[in-house]
Amino acid sequence: MDVRAVLEFATVTRVLSLFLQAVLNAAIPDHEADAFRPPRTEEPLYLDSTVEWLFGGLSHWDAEHFLFIAERGYLYEHNFAFFPLFPVILRGLAEMLLWPLSSWLSVRGRLLLAVALGNTALFLLSVVALHALSRMVLQDRRLALLSSLLYCITPANVFMTAGYSESLFAALTFGGLFLLEKGFTFRACLALSIATAARSNGLVNIGFLLYLPSLNAISQIRVYRTTTKGHSKFFHYICVIIRFLLTSLLGTAIIALPFCAFQYYGYRTFCTPSVSLERIHPALLSLADRKGYRVPDENGPPPLWCMRPLPLLYSHIQDVYWDVGFLRYFELRQIPNFILAVPMATLGIMAAYAYFQANPELCLRLGLWETGAAKGLDKPIPGFFNPRVFVYVVHSTVLLVFGTLCMHVQVLTRFMASSSPVPFWISAHLLLLNEPLLHRRKTSNPSVQLQINSRNGCMHTPQNTIIALLLHFKICSPTTQTILGYFLSYWVLGLALHCNFLPWT
16 A cells, blocks of 8 residues: 555656646746757657657756767767666667657657656656665654655656656665665675666665675674584684675675776777767767867877776766866855755755764664664664664765765755665654654554544545645644755756756756
8 A cells, every 4th residue: 555655646746747847848948058969960750849849858958968878879078977777778768669659759759758758667666666675674664655755756856857867776776775675685786786887876885785794794693603602603604704705795896897897888989999080970070079079089099088097987077077076166156056955965964963863872883783772672663763774874974975075066966865765764754753743643554644633623634644744734843844845846946947957956
């Protein structure tokens, strides 16, 4: 029932997002932004204008890179900032699922339609994965359900809907972490490895692979210490340690492989090119000349980054094209962007602070063994302060610190919302803790969590907690109004601004 309720709400928010972006894109004129806009080199077909009108707002800003790569491959040097899995999926959908429309839609039109269909399906998958992960880690059905419902109105909504890889990455990351929690280590490694083929920050998930198996290894050693004696105990210790080391090394290699392979492909493309300029479409070559985009040329000199001891194209692109680096964004003119990131940063800080306050000994011991207070408990306390949440809070804090110090800080909203469940867990935790309306339950069914006396004295029982809170928004607590106000305002503003080439997160 919980999964069905979440899927229904997620479907409604997806349909509403697609509808609103079309309306807002038509109602608001596009801003003339200095963004990547490659020329159209294919003649439009009958339905192209219709698809462009319906879903054109999904192709703006970085989405244009993904669409271009799906259509033309990796031509320009800065295209390599965008990892290949999402463009491959879009092209696959355009060439297979949408192939019957090839007489009415150009490749570009089918790719745009693939964005709408593909990201809708991927978002639904990510909702299911997040709910399953939340149920397992939090051990609290109600908190898991509310967290998943909040995810459906994520502040990063426009990036989950438009031609970005966030929905894909979230589905793979949450799904991989669920498999890892279940003990399916190899399958988890495959899922997290595929996630790294979608976004570079998939490499950070290696931390989960190192931490969660180490907990299992320590647990096994504790069991062997009390049940075995003599040389047998020592032998079991060695086996556990060797198994942990092999799992960690192999898993790390599997997760990092897509990143390394993609960097090697970039190196071969530009440092040992086999393409001449004559084979590139003149319109695309003209754009490269006007904008200063580097293209591979077998007759030209290799770029300087090829001569570095570790020639990583991704690092070069972030440095030269996006000016990403430590404290580079700390400028007075970037204050508006820091303000945009404040709500998500606040959630991350509150999660880390609250968790440390509730579990100081556990945090100091890195959660690797039981504290004195926990040894007498048969089961950990369910909810956000569950010991199993520790590694997720650490992961969220690492993303927060790195995103604030080393990235374009406004990206923090989608960076954390698509990579970590913690922003949704802490938001749901605060709602359940501070919202009196959520305490007035007459049933144990978590799908029916809010009951309010109507004016005629009857009880009104909503089916969705978020919708129920919105219907009674004026009488909600300040905490609820702040959290829901943040989620919904970013949900709508993102569609209005991003889909019209206006600056957003």
